[in-house]
Amino acid sequence: MFNWCVRVNIIKIIHEFNECYILSAMMEWYQLITLLVVIVIYHIWTRRSLPPGPWGLPVIGYLPWLDPKAPYQTLSRLADKYGPIYGLWMGSVYTVVVTDVKMIKTLFSKDSTTGRAPLYLTHGIMKGYGLICAEGDLWREHRRFIHNCLRQLGGTKTGHRRSKMESLIMKHVNELLMCFSKNAGVSIDPLESLRHSLGSAINSIVFGKSWSKDDEEWIWLQDMQEEGTKQIGIAGPLNFLPFLRFLPRYRQTMDFLLKGKHETHKVYQKIIAQRQQNDFGDANRFVENILEAFLLEKSKKSEKEASLFYNDQQFYHLLADIFGAGLDTTLTTLRWYLLYMAQNPTIQDKIRDEIQDVLQGRPFNLEDIAHLPLFEASICESQRIRSVVPVGIPHGAIDDLVVDRYRVPKGTMIVPLQWAIHMDEKMWPNPEKFDPWRFIDEEGRVAKPENFIPFQLGKRMCVGDELARMLLFSFGANIVQHFSFVLEDKNTDFIGDCGITLTPKSHKIIFTKTNIVVKSNVVSE
Numbered sequence: 015m016f017n018w019c020v021r022v023n024i025i026k027i028i029h030e031f032n033e034c035y036i037l038s039a040m041m042e043w044y045q046l047i048t049l050l051v052v053i054v055i056y057h058i059w060t061r062r063s064l065p066p067g068p069w070g071l072p073v074i075g076y077l078p079w080l081d082p083k084a085p086y087q088t089l090s091r092l093a094d095k096y097g098p099i100y101g102l103w104m105g106s107v108y109t110v111v112v113t114d115v116k117m118i119k120t121l122f123s124k125d126s127t128t129g130r131a132p133l134y135l136t137h138g139i140m141k142g143y144g145l146i147c148a149e150g151d152l153w154r155e156h157r158r159f160i161h162n163c164l165r166q167l168g169g170t171k172t173g174h175r176r177s178k179m180e181s182l183i184m185k186h187v188n189e190l191l192m193c194f195s196k197n198a199g200v201s202i203d204p205l206e207s208l209r210h211s212l213g214s215a216i217n218s219i220v221f222g223k224s225w226s227k228d229d230e231e232w233i234w235l236q237d238m239q240e241e242g243t244k245q246i247g248i249a250g251p252l253n254f255l256p257f258l259r260f261l262p263r264y265r266q267t268m269d270f271l272l273k274g275k276h277e278t279h280k281v282y283q284k285i286i287a288q289r290q291q292n293d294f295g296d297a298n299r300f301v302e303n304i305l306e307a308f309l310l311e312k313s314k315k316s317e318k319e320a321s322l323f324y325n326d327q328q329f330y331h332l333l334a335d336i337f338g339a340g341l342d343t344t345l346t347t348l349r350w351y352l353l354y355m356a357q358n359p360t361i362q363d364k365i366r367d368e369i370q371d372v373l374q375g376r377p378f379n380l381e382d383i384a385h386l387p388l389f390e391a392s393i394c395e396s397q398r399i400r401s402v403v404p405v406g407i408p409h410g411a412i413d414d415l416v417v418d419r420y421r422v423p424k425g426t427m428i429v430p431l432q433w434a435i436h437m438d439e440k441m442w443p444n445p446e447k448f449d450p451w452r453f454i455d456e457e458g459r460v461a462k463p464e465n466f467i468p469f470q471l472g473k474r475m476c477v478g479d480e481l482a483r484m485l486l487f488s489f490g491a492n493i494v495q496h497f498s499f500v501l502e503d504k505n506t507d508f509i510g511d512c513g514i515t516l517t518p519k520s521h522k523i524i525f526t527k528t529n530i531v532v533k534s535n536v537v538s539e
């Protein structure tokens with residue numbers, strides 16, 4: 015009897031327990047469903063009126079689907095699917111990609127898009143100093159300062175200082191021609207000589223000095239620049255998932271970049287100290303380089319302004335920005351230019367004929383550009399076919415804004431996808447074909463379509479665009495005038511490696527002196 019009672023009670027207890035358990039389990043499902051509904055509603059609410067785009071995973075967003083070697087290709091394919099403006103999550107950073115030039119123009123003319131994208135590598139390492147990563151008042155002050163500096167130094171379309179800048183550039187062009195001349199008939203990778211000559215021109219503009227080719231400090235600075243640009247790939251996961259810096263692989267990248275920055279600043283410190291020993295004399299005289307202009311500008315500022323805008327950290331970062339932005343982009347453009355010209359000897363001959371017709375054997379000068387449409391068009395075409403910055407340099411929205419009925423929230427990274435714009439088949443039929451005549455109108459003049467934006471657009475557009483053109487024209491025209499050149503290997507890669515810039519892989523070109531007699535002793539060796 016006792017046993018039976020105990021058994022009945024136990025069965026009752028088990029029943030109650032089961033009911034309780036099932037109820038509580040049901041409650042959990044109920045709560046779980048409620049929670050899911052809330053999450054979905056929240057997600058739909060926060061995504062309301064955002065541009066269309068693909069879904070991603072929590073935390074990492076769309077990153078796993080981006081091709082790490084060619085993110086610009088993945089992003090261009092998404093543009094085909096979602097249209098000229100779409101959004102996606104790159105890790106924790108909401109990103110809006112734009113491939114319509116009119117939209118980019120509208121967006122980038124607004125003050126609210128003059129920020130920079132919240133990328134860990136740029137913000138975490140550069141800390142908002144310099145010009146490229148700066149925002150707000152610091153950016154405005156130094157944008158104005160560098161713009162004025164370049165104008166004073168002659169990096170502008172007009173003005174008497176332009177010819178001074180041209181002579182400076184020509185000195186380094188001649189050095190390059192001599193080097194190619196010494197190696198005539200031999201297959202060489204032009205990278206080293208090009209980087210030295212272009213870098214020397216930029217060094218003279220930035221620091222007022224240049225180094226000899228075999229100077230150890232200069233070789234180190236070049237290596238740092240090259241490796242640094244590779245490591246700070248805009249699409250690198252560390253940019254969007256800062257916690258990755260604790261993993262050994264990414265810690266190495268961070269250590270390399272931070273150490274490189276620190277050591278580079280030490281070199282700059284030394285150059286600045288040497289320059290400070292000299293007296294500036296008349297504060298209103300023309301400055302000769304950016305370093306000197308900075309010191310002069312600082313001396314004119316109040317103590318408060320100087321400590322805010324002209325402090326040491328800003329000085330080093332600014333010098334590094336102008337050196338880096340100036341060298342890396344022009345060097346890469348010229349390398350692609352030589353590659354495409356070497357691959358297309360018939361086009362190359364036509365351009366050389368044009369140069370010969372106009373110059374009649376005299377040395378090239380920048381005023382000749384107005385009479386060399388095919389040559390100018392060939393430079394444009396190489397900037398189009400291989401965008402040096404294929405994903406553009408992203409901006410950051412510093413306020414909520416609306417574009418084409420879509421909401422772009424504050425903090426969004428805005429990517430002007432140059433690759434998609436420059437390779438759009440509707441605008442550029444057969445986009446992989448190197449065809450300079452795309453840039454020539456019916457009257458035979460150079461015509462640059464709206465969809466050609468190598469320097470981007472708007473308030474943060476490249477501040478060195480005119481200097482860049484002066485460098486590209488001077489180096490490009492002189493090389494074509496003095497040498498005919500071909501690829502060593504017909505299977506040379508034309509895809510390149512993508513970091514911040516899209517650079518050619520190493521390759522070899524054979525330069526042969528042309529039989530054009532140029533009335534100058536530049537390449538007589």
Ligand code: HEM
Nearest residue numbers: 145146339340343344347407469470474475476477478482
């Ligand atoms: C072919 C050569 C060049 C190309 C393709 C190029 C392209 C660009 C692009 C796409 C941007 C981003 C603009 C934006 O954020 O909207 C930029 C910014 C910049 N470029 Fe260039 N650039 C070239 C040469 C130069 C040169 C020679 C200098 C040297 C003075 C220079 C200095 C800068 C600076 C300082 C910025 C940042 C401007 C800012 O954030 O306000 N660039 N460039």
